[in-house]
């Protein structure tokens with residue numbers, strides 16, 4: 001029987017070499033991270049960057065995050081900042097993306113940053129992507145591996161669901177641990193969270209011992225576009241479904257096991273709920289439900305990021 005998933009590879013030395021070669025040639029590849037799967041390309045190569053935008057159908061004005069192995073690798077592309085150094089030491093590698101001023105000497109392709117003077121950088125934790133970043137002599141521009149405005153993938157098969165055979169290499173690193181995208185923090189002026197994530201604003205606030213900015217940014221991080229993270233069917237928050245043909249996303253122990261009920265975490269654990277969010281939304285969509293209702297989810301810690309994604313999914 002023909003293997004329909006012939007572009008999904010398990011991780012070993014050979015596939016690592018093959019992926020390296022292909023990235024050096026300006027091709028793109030899908031790699032796992034600790035948050036979601038990413039569509040990776042050489043951040044110096046216009047050819048690779050164009051491919052990423054085209055495949056994702058991403059608007060050219062929405063910049064990409066540049067991924068590095070460590071601080072030394074990122075150093076030449078950024079203007080250093082004290083908050084960045086402190087947060088780097090505490091959380092990196094890990095699910096935190098920094099918006100910093102871009103260094104004029106940086107060789108990052110201008111399309112990566114959508115022509116702006118700022119740059120988004122991240123140090124992912126997953127061992128597969130780290131071994132690639134370590135051996136390559138360029139950083140990787142890498143958005144989530146989904147068609148623009150859809151659900152981010154948390155398994156190699158979710159990526160296949162999005163792109164089928166249009167990508168040659170998808171490295172299977174199993175299901176991602178965190179399950180939602182990194183927290184994005186803007187450090188170009190008073191620190192401000194642009195995209196909530198597992199590392200939440202209170203944690204950062206306490207660690208830096210400062211108040212975070214609540215200002216509205218002139219340039220809205222396009223991850224803050226109203227419609228985003230969408231399963232492609234209506235999502236209605238805070239209401240119960242009227243019939244069993246509608247899916248109901250719930251949270252906590254007070255819900256029965258029904259075929260149209262999908263529990264993000266029976267134990268009421270918000271971290272677990274975040275890890276299950278996209279997985280469950282994709283499952284609901286693929287089962288053919290036409291509408292999703294969502295019960296109330298506590299708006300604290302990872303709950304802030306969950307509610308943010310759900311709100312956008314519903315727009």
Ligand code: TXA
Pocket residue numbers: 033035036037038039062063064065097099113116118119120122124142143144145180181182184194195220221222223224
């Ligand atoms: O967890 C993650 O961050 C994943 C994995 C693959 O690393 N990546 C990810 O990338 O979520 P993407 O492209 O789906 O989201 C990047 C977000 C977008 O909202 C983008 O607008 C914002 O970061 N961004 C990138 N550069 C920026 C900049 N210079 N200023 C403001 N926002 C920026």
Ligand code: MG
Pocket residue numbers: 143144152
């Ligand atoms: Mg994305």
